[in-house]
Amino acid sequence: MSTVKGRNWDPNKMFDVSPEEMRAIQERAEMRNAMRKEFQKKISNPYRGVGGYTFDPAVQRFLSMRANHWEQFKASPKNFGFVFAVVVLPMVGMWYAMDKAKTELEYKCRTGQIAYKDRLWKFV
Incomplete structure (x- = not known):
């Protein structure tokens, strides 16, 4: 052996x-x-023919698993928490940060705290 x-x-x-x-x-x-x-x-x-391939059961299982993934999926609180933490929270956080920055900049521009010549993005 x-x-x-x-x-x-x-x-x-x-x-x-x-x-x-x-x-x-x-x-x-x-x-x-x-x-x-x-x-x-x-x-x-080298003579296995045009388009010939070797059947590999492990590759077939992997491809079948990928094709049937959503049929086997079961929703759970853990899945929901993961999606919420990875997708929803970052989007809401970015929206809040951008909205707050835009509101503060607009308030400063409207009240005259930033002169027109010192403003960024004045030509856009």
């Missing part, structure tokens, strides 16, 4: 596993290696 660089776990050195479980672990490892070799063989074949 080949070891992967950086991996220290060796199933042959486990003493608390029954022989049946050890055989199942080794079978799964062999199946993984066989599937990995088959996928590498298919993906690196």
